[in-house]
Each structure stands twice: as C-alpha cells, then as structure tokens.
Amino acid sequence: MDTSCACKVDIPASEFYEIFKKYDADGNGYIESRELIRLFRDLAVSMKSGPSRDEMQKMKDEIMAEADINSDGKLQLGELANILVPKENILLKYQHLGYHKSVDVMKIWNHYDHDKSGYIDQTELMGLLGDLLQQSPGSASMQELEDFKTLMLDMFDVDKDGRISMSELENIFPVEDNFLKKFKFQDTVTREQFDAIVAHYDDDRSGYLDKVECDAFLHDLWKLGDSSSKPKEGLAEEIRSILCIEKDEKIPVGQLAALLLKK
Numbered sequence: 001m002d003t004s005c006a007c008k009v010d011i012p013a014s015e016f017y018e019i020f021k022k023y024d025a026d027g028n029g030y031i032e033s034r035e036l037i038r039l040f041r042d043l044a045v046s047m048k049s050g051p052s053r054d055e056m057q058k059m060k061d062e063i064m065a066e067a068d069i070n071s072d073g074k075l076q077l078g079e080l081a082n083i084l085v086p087k088e089n090i091l092l093k094y095q096h097l098g099y100h101k102s103v104d105v106m107k108i109w110n111h112y113d114h115d116k117s118g119y120i121d122q123t124e125l126m127g128l129l130g131d132l133l134q135q136s137p138g139s140a141s142m143q144e145l146e147d148f149k150t151l152m153l154d155m156f157d158v159d160k161d162g163r164i165s166m167s168e169l170e171n172i173f174p175v176e177d178n179f180l181k182k183f184k185f186q187d188t189v190t191r192e193q194f195d196a197i198v199a200h201y202d203d204d205r206s207g208y209l210d211k212v213e214c215d216a217f218l219h220d221l222w223k224l225g226d227s228s229s230k231p232k233e234g235l236a237e238e239i240r241s242i243l244c245i246e247k248d249e250k251i252p253v254g255q256l257a258a259l260l261l262k263k
Contacts (some may be wrong), residue, residue: 002102004221011171019080020080020155021155023035023036023038023039027158028171029076029171029172029174030074030075030076030154030174031074031075031080032073032074032075035233036060036074036075039075040059040060040063060139063083067079067080067083068101070200076174083204099175099177100173100174100175100176101175101176101179101200101203102176102178102179102216102219103200103201103203103212103213103216104173104203105169105170105173105175105216106212106213106215106216106219108128108169108173109166109169110211110212110215112124112125112127112128114127118165118166119161119163119164119165120163120164121162121163122149122153122162122163122171125149125152125153125163126145126146128254129145129149129152130145137243142149152164152172156168156169156171156172158171161219166219174204178220178223178224179197179200179201179220180197180220180221180224181224183197187260188260189260189261190261191261194256194257194260194261197217198253198256198259199216201213201214201216202253207252208248208250208252208253209250209251209253209256210248210249210250211243211250213252214239214243217239218236218239218240221235221236222236235259235260238257238259239251239259242255
C-alpha cells in the first residue's frame with residue numbers, strides 16, 4: 001500500500017462501493033465527521049501497526065488536503081476515489097465532483113422524468129446512465145448498464161422503492177447550499193435581494209424564468225428550514241398559476257418582481 005501523502009490504493013470497483021457504503025453510515029452520500037474518524041482510523045491500522053494519535057492526525061490532514069477537492073471537510077464518492085482508486089472507474093463516469101446549482105440539477109430531473117411522475121423510474125434511470133456513460137471513452141454493454149442501474153439503486157434509493165426521487169438525485173449530483181437561506185426569505189424581498197435571486201435562477205439570462213428555473217426556485221423555497229422561515233404557500237401557487245396561463249410556461253422577471261418585491 002502506498003503510504004505517501006495521497007495514500008492511493010487500486011481496488012476492485014465492487015470493493016470501492018462497499019467501502020463507501022460502510023463509512024457513509026447515515027446514507028446521505030458523504031463520509032463526514034464521525035464517519036471520517038472511523039475511516040482514517042481503519043486506514044491507519046491497515047498501513048502500520050498501532051499508529052500514534054499524532055501519526056494518524058498527520059495522515060488524515062495529508063489525505064484530506066489532497067482528496068477533499070471542495071474543502072468542505074467531508075468526502076463525496078468521487079473524492080474517495082482520490083484515495084481508493086476503483087480499477088473500473090464506474091461511478092466517476094457519471095458523478096461530477098463539486099456542488100451543482102439547483103437549476104442544473106432541476107434540468108437533469110426535468111429531462112429524465114419523462115412521464116412527470118415525480119420520480120425517475122428504472123427505465124428513465126437507464127437513459128440517464130446511458131447518456132452519462134457516453135461522456136467517457138469506451139462504451140457500456142446492456143448488461144453493464146443493468147449492473148450500473150442496480151448499483152445506483154442500491155446506493156442512492158434510500159427508501160428502496162425501486163426509483164429515484166428528487167432528494168435522492170441530489171445525493172448523486174450534490175447541490176449547493178440553498179441559495180435562499182441567506183435572505184431569511186419570508187414572502188417578499190428587497191430590490192437588492194430580488195436582483196440576486198434573478199441572477200441566480202435566470203440561468204440563461206433571458207429576462208424570464210422558464211418552467212425549470214421556476215421549479216428550481218420553488219424547490220429551494222420548499223426546502224427552507226422551519227415553518228417560521230418558510231414562505232407562504234400562496235406565493236408558490238401564484239407562480240404556478242402564471243406558468244399555467246403562459247403558453248410558453250415562462251414568467252417575466254417584471255411579473256415576478258410584482259409578486260416578490262416589498263411594497
């Protein structure tokens with residue numbers, strides 16, 4: 001085993017995923033805090049007999065400096081691959097490192113939830129996997145796609161219903177911290193806050209929020225913390241009503257301003 005800074009080890013892909021599942025004890029898609037302590041303790045023991053506390057801390061600091069690419073103090077699946085390198089680099093073919101804007105994840109969701117059921121079912125999941133695997137050299141057979149689908153459901157289908165929900169998709173493509181938290185959002189905002197919201201969610205700078213951009217905005221509203229900080233449901237209903245009326249399912253920024261700006 002390489003005991004240099006990166007501590008990289010080539011292992012079978014199946015073993016790699018089992019290791020991630022073992023240390024991601026709460027199944028949230030990250031190895032963090034207490035889980036990291038267990039991982040580094042076991043790594044240290046495997047590298048040498050009875051490492052001292054200082055030696056283990058030094059190894060942990062060196063590994064995290066190289067592996068924790070986004071410096072959030074926890075390891076995503078792709079980051080773990082900087083330490084334990086799967087010989088068949090399966091998951092890295094479809095999981096990007098770093099955090100994604102909620103609009104980007106909503107675009108993925110909207111594209112692959114073809115029947116608008118509120119889930120990505122197994123047929124839709126095969127389409128997602130097939131498209132992602134095409135982004136990497138080589139091609140996957142139908143059996144490999146089936147194997148990847150089974151693996152993805154095993155790792156990310158938390159409620160084991162055989163399909164991927166929005167929250168489960170957000171574990172596959174980690175989403176940035178909720179943009180709206182910074183505003184302590186109620187039901188209205190200041191002009192400065194409104195301009196920041198438009199800049200964030202109007203992804204194509206069109207002067208409109210299309211359906212996907214509105215869905216991302218409303219999803220972030222829904223995810224806001226306790227009930228005292230949640231916006232009124234009436235606001236979401238008004239936005240949905242405008243989308244239904246508009247033929248192209250877009251809401252002009254000016255119309256959104258009339259709903260959100262403090263009078």
